[in-house]
Amino acid sequence: MGSIAPPRKALTLDTINPHVKAAKYAVRGELAVRSEEYRAQLNKGEGKGLPFDSVISANIGNPQQLDQKPITFFRQVASLLENPLLLEQEQVLIDHLGYKSDVIERAKWLLHEVKSVGAYSASQGAPGIRESVAKFIERRDGYPASSKDIYLSNGASSGVNTLLHVICAKPETGILVPIPQYPLYTASLSLLNARCVPYYLEESHAWGTDHSAIQSSYDAAIKEGIDVKAIVIINPGNPTGATLSAQDIKSVLQFAAEKQLVVIADEVYQTNVFQGEFISFKRALRDLQKEHPGRYDDIELASLHSVSKGMIGECGHRGGYFELCGFDPQVAEQVYKFISIQLCPPVIGQCIVELMVNPPKEGEPSYELYKKEYDGIFSGLKERAMALYKAFKEMEGVECQEPAGSMYLFPTITLPQKAIEKAKEEGKQADEYYCFRMLDATGVCVVAGSGFGQKEGTLHFRTTFLAPGTDWTNRIVKFHQEFMEEFR
Amino acid sequence: MGSIAPPRKALTLDTINPHVKAAKYAVRGELAVRSEEYRAQLNKGEGKGLPFDSVISANIGNPQQLDQKPITFFRQVASLLENPLLLEQEQVLIDHLGYKSDVIERAKWLLHEVKSVGAYSASQGAPGIRESVAKFIERRDGYPASSKDIYLSNGASSGVNTLLHVICAKPETGILVPIPQYPLYTASLSLLNARCVPYYLEESHAWGTDHSAIQSSYDAAIKEGIDVKAIVIINPGNPTGATLSAQDIKSVLQFAAEKQLVVIADEVYQTNVFQGEFISFKRALRDLQKEHPGRYDDIELASLHSVSKGMIGECGHRGGYFELCGFDPQVAEQVYKFISIQLCPPVIGQCIVELMVNPPKEGEPSYELYKKEYDGIFSGLKERAMALYKAFKEMEGVECQEPAGSMYLFPTITLPQKAIEKAKEEGKQADEYYCFRMLDATGVCVVAGSGFGQKEGTLHFRTTFLAPGTDWTNRIVKFHQEFMEEFR
Numbered sequence: 018m019g020s021i022a023p024p025r026k027a028l029t030l031d032t033i034n035p036h037v038k039a040a041k042y043a044v045r046g047e048l049a050v051r052s053e054e055y056r057a058q059l060n061k062g063e064g065k066g067l068p069f070d071s072v073i074s075a076n077i078g079n080p081q082q083l084d085q086k087p088i089t090f091f092r093q094v095a096s097l098l099e100n101p102l103l104l105e106q107e108q109v110l111i112d113h114l115g116y117k118s119d120v121i122e123r124a125k126w127l128l129h130e131v132k133s134v135g136a137y138s139a140s141q142g143a144p145g146i147r148e149s150v151a152k153f154i155e156r157r158d159g160y161p162a163s164s165k166d167i168y169l170s171n172g173a174s175s176g177v178n179t180l181l182h183v184i185c186a187k188p189e190t191g192i193l194v195p196i197p198q199y200p201l202y203t204a205s206l207s208l209l210n211a212r213c214v215p216y217y218l219e220e221s222h223a224w225g226t227d228h229s230a231i232q233s234s235y236d237a238a239i240k241e242g243i244d245v246k247a248i249v250i251i252n253p254g255n256p257t258g259a260t261l262s263a264q265d266i267k268s269v270l271q272f273a274a275e276k277q278l279v280v281i282a283d284e285v286y287q288t289n290v291f292q293g294e295f296i297s298f299k300r301a302l303r304d305l306q307k308e309h310p311g312r313y314d315d316i317e318l319a320s321l322h323s324v325s326k327g328m329i330g331e332c333g334h335r336g337g338y339f340e341l342c343g344f345d346p347q348v349a350e351q352v353y354k355f356i357s358i359q360l361c362p363p364v365i366g367q368c369i370v371e372l373m374v375n376p377p378k379e380g381e382p383s384y385e386l387y388k389k390e391y392d393g394i395f396s397g398l399k400e401r402a403m404a405l406y407k408a409f410k411e412m413e414g415v416e417c418q419e420p421a422g423s424m425y426l427f428p429t430i431t432l433p434q435k436a437i438e439k440a441k442e443e444g445k446q447a448d449e450y451y452c453f454r455m456l457d458a459t460g461v462c463v464v465a466g467s468g469f470g471q472k473e474g475t476l477h478f479r480t481t482f483l484a485p486g487t488d489w490t491n492r493i494v495k496f497h498q499e500f501m502e503e504f505r
Numbered sequence: 506m507g508s509i510a511p512p513r514k515a516l517t518l519d520t521i522n523p524h525v526k527a528a529k530y531a532v533r534g535e536l537a538v539r540s541e542e543y544r545a546q547l548n549k550g551e552g553k554g555l556p557f558d559s560v561i562s563a564n565i566g567n568p569q570q571l572d573q574k575p576i577t578f579f580r581q582v583a584s585l586l587e588n589p590l591l592l593e594q595e596q597v598l599i600d601h602l603g604y605k606s607d608v609i610e611r612a613k614w615l616l617h618e619v620k621s622v623g624a625y626s627a628s629q630g631a632p633g634i635r636e637s638v639a640k641f642i643e644r645r646d647g648y649p650a651s652s653k654d655i656y657l658s659n660g661a662s663s664g665v666n667t668l669l670h671v672i673c674a675k676p677e678t679g680i681l682v683p684i685p686q687y688p689l690y691t692a693s694l695s696l697l698n699a700r701c702v703p704y705y706l707e708e709s710h711a712w713g714t715d716h717s718a719i720q721s722s723y724d725a726a727i728k729e730g731i732d733v734k735a736i737v738i739i740n741p742g743n744p745t746g747a748t749l750s751a752q753d754i755k756s757v758l759q760f761a762a763e764k765q766l767v768v769i770a771d772e773v774y775q776t777n778v779f780q781g782e783f784i785s786f787k788r789a790l791r792d793l794q795k796e797h798p799g800r801y802d803d804i805e806l807a808s809l810h811s812v813s814k815g816m817i818g819e820c821g822h823r824g825g826y827f828e829l830c831g832f833d834p835q836v837a838e839q840v841y842k843f844i845s846i847q848l849c850p851p852v853i854g855q856c857i858v859e860l861m862v863n864p865p866k867e868g869e870p871s872y873e874l875y876k877k878e879y880d881g882i883f884s885g886l887k888e889r890a891m892a893l894y895k896a897f898k899e900m901e902g903v904e905c906q907e908p909a910g911s912m913y914l915f916p917t918i919t920l921p922q923k924a925i926e927k928a929k930e931e932g933k934q935a936d937e938y939y940c941f942r943m944l945d946a947t948g949v950c951v952v953a954g955s956g957f958g959q960k961e962g963t964l965h966f967r968t969t970f971l972a973p974g975t976d977w978t979n980r981i982v983k984f985h986q987e988f989m990e991e992f993r
Contacts, residue, residue, distance in 0.1 A: 026832075026833050026836075027734050027766055027767045028672065028734070029836065030835045032734075033671050033672065033674060033839055034673055037842070037843050042842060046842075081621035081623040082621070082624040089590070092587050099584040100581055100583065101580075106601060109597065113601065114594055132570055133569040133821065135575050135580075135819040135820065136567055136820060138821065139541065183516070184522065185522055186520060205846065208843075246515050315514060317514060330623060331623040332624060332625045333621065333849070333852035335851040344514075347517070348514075348516045351521055351525055351526060355525050357533035358530050360820070361823075363853075364822070365587075365822065
């Protein structure tokens with residue numbers, strides 16, 4: 018009659034950090050894990066029983082995993098940074114390998130700035146690279162920028178992590194977060210045991226911000242005793258695919274000034290704009306300050322950018338930066354200390370940031386190819402966005418905003434009551450159930466709207482439009498038809 | 506009669522996260538900042554008034570900043586990963602650029618595993634690379650390892666951050682940390698609002714662990730109501746330069762088993778061993794389990810490694826990994842979720858991890874050069890360690906353990922009473938004051954012992970022995986003599 022002693026573990030689900038346990042991050046959650054299992058089966062030739070022959074990862078903005086080619090100039094420079102001995106063979110590079118003189122010069126300059134991509138840089142990022150970022154911001158906005166306010170980061174995600182760490186002082190600290198949102202925000206707030214104060218975006222107004230929605234979320238939070246300290250805006254929108262108007266941006270800034278909120282502008286999709294114009298929060302802030310001298314001087318703005326998105330798509334390099342405007346210098350010192358604990362962002366990623374903000378210029382040897390590649394990626398993304406949008410428009414019970422920016426569409430789906438009940442039976446949210454069924458039937462992995470937040474009673478999913486070809490769009494259309502039939 | 510309105514800022518030193526404010530990280534603190542200012546002055550030709558002509562950054566283990574050459578094989582492979590188009594010109598690579606066939610094959614294999622270094626990988630790291638790590642651990646220890654237990658990380662620092670995040674459940678959670686320690690641990694615990702439970706290493710026994718010191722720190726913590734959950738060991742030691750004996754390691758494991766503590770073994774200096782032998786905690790644990798079947802099965806061990814140290818010195822690439830042994834699978838799932846929020850470690854850094862754990866083997870085309878470079882770096886480090894050690898031995902009031910491992914020496918300094926009083930006048934710790942004076946006089950930047958922790962009443966500093974040449978050692982000797990004269 019043996020009895021098994023219970024394992025004596027220091028760590029169990031009940032004893033670990035409850036805030037880690039509480040955090041949710043659907044972009045890489047159960048659906049994504051199942052899709053990777055399918056992919057592994059197919060790779061091993063064990064996928065015979067599956068009703069599809071490939072997995073399409075439309076759940077995450079990962080362009081190069083979906084066959085987007087890297088920009089040649091960037092990678093040529095990076096190859097020289099990794100192996101500087103190649104610079105001793107310039108003629109071979111030029112005659113046999115197609116490297117242009119500006120590639121070689123840029124690599125030499127970057128090596129001069131960082132010494133070696135294998136050495137730690139300054140924690141805030143290599144000074145020369147921060148100078149380049151500041152110049153880029155000046156050109157983009159028409160207002161001065163200083164390298165001392167630029168912090169290079171490990172993708173934009175680590176920048177968000179840094180900012181929220183510094184801001185979230187206590188459990189009552191609240192951060193206004195758009196709903197739907199990229200779940201990095203809610204997950205980080207869970208980890209920090211701070212409060213997410215959701216404000217709803219207006220689907221009927223192209224997913225714009227709605228002043229009164231922000232105001233009423235804020236008021237409700239204050240009434241609950243929450244100390245609201247910051248507002249997050251994602252522009253262009255993730256998952257919404259929106260591009261905010263000048264008026265929306267101005268209104269957010271005015272609200273932030275009135276309530277003394279830090280503005281966190283997540284602008285990683287700033288070049289993925291298909292409709293309207295990207296206006297940076299920095300520029301809008303400086304415009305506002307010029308219009309009303311003295312009145313908006315105290316606004317604290319942190320704006321983030323990344324090499325992962327745009328036409329660059331260098332996610333794997335984990336490069337990004339944020340700029341602080343109007344922060345108390347003593348607070349900026351604490352930001353520095355916080356990032357110094359993790360030493361520095363990846364140095365080759367920093368160099369990719371430099372290439373992004375300072376690409377070949379007209380007349381330079383690499384310009385023509387760069388421009389061709391860049392424009393080709395842009396128009397490919399736009400075409401695929403429109404094709405997917407058209408397919409969604411023709412699907413029963415599906416409504417979708419016209420693609421305006423970023424890499425995503427976020428259609429509303431209206432599902433038959435029977436499907437909603439079936440989902441409940443299986444212990445899933447209805448849109449989650451739909452997404453699992455889509456994956457199982459088609460190999461296409463998207464993310465359920467519930468992973469980003471949505472208005473009570475509405476259902477959505479987020480898909481990227483990065484995967485090449487139209488076959489996978491057809492798979493979705495066919496699945497949707499069959500799903501609707503099944504539960505009608 | 507103008508009066509200036511106080512700035513209305515959301516964030517001030519008084520309103521930000523107090524745990525960020527409380528964190529201390531001396532390795533990149535005020536001394537390091539001043540040394541960078543000196544360096545910038547010298548670079549701009551503005552350093553005429555300074556009593557030195559170069560700054561020596563002996564404050565941080567950053568080999569390639571101090572002219573250590575990267576290993577050719579690693580960087581050749583990395584250059585192909587960055588620019589896979591080069592693989593279309595194999596003959597040029599071989600005939601004109603000195604690339605061997607194994608470089609090309611490895612690059613092809615890694616590209617097959619990650620698809621593109623610009624794509625996000627799985628959050629835990631690319632599966633093929635984790636397989637390589639598991640095989641390396643098997644070869645190193647003579648015991649099985651599984652890729653599912655390997656988590657690639659952004660340097661070892663992010664691994665430590667992950668582990669402490671999961672473990673620290675509440676303000677009463679305590680972690681046993683060696684003193685002196687690498688301040689990543691105390692800084693992370695400050696951020697997490699958890700308790701550092703310091704245990705002193707035995708300077709008189711080559712900075713080994715002392716069972717009774719650990720026991721009494723543990724007992725005192727329990728008495729205070731601290732819930733001690735884990736013990737950190739850094740082996741080889743940072744800042745101590747020690748290599749732990751088999752007996753010390755066994756004793757720590759037995760203590761952890763008895764008290765049900767997670768063991769966090771920071772083994773990033775595992776190849777920097779000049780005296781004795783490196784024994785991994787994993788191997789010691791498996792030995793112990795074999796010796797006493799059933800008795801030590803529940804031990805939870807997390808061991809960390811990195812590409813930043815060793816003979817590799819690829820800090821800037823931010824590559825590392827940790828292995829979990831004996832963790833509850835549900836807890837491991839939470840570790841996965843936590844790291845997935847930051848998406849994935851830099852992919853080129855992951856590839857450098859693969860190259861580190863699977864370098865050219867005897868008989869392969871790149872082996873000879875690899876071996877020559879590796880051994881050259883090792884013996885250079887050893888020589889410099891011994892030279893510095895000898896210099897310290899001859900300095901008045903300085904005592905130093907013989908170099909055994911890692912990249913550091915951590916001498917004790919006995920300063921004249923007058924110097925201690927002068928430091929107090931300037932509002933500094935005595936060893937900090939000494940280090941500032943050393944920097945101002947010589948351009949050599951080291952870190953005061955107080956940045957790592959030390960027994961009450963003792964003073965130390967930590968220096969790397971990475972900088973080439975002996976000039977800087979002489980600068981320290983001369984400064985020390987003058988300093989002692991001044992305060993005698």
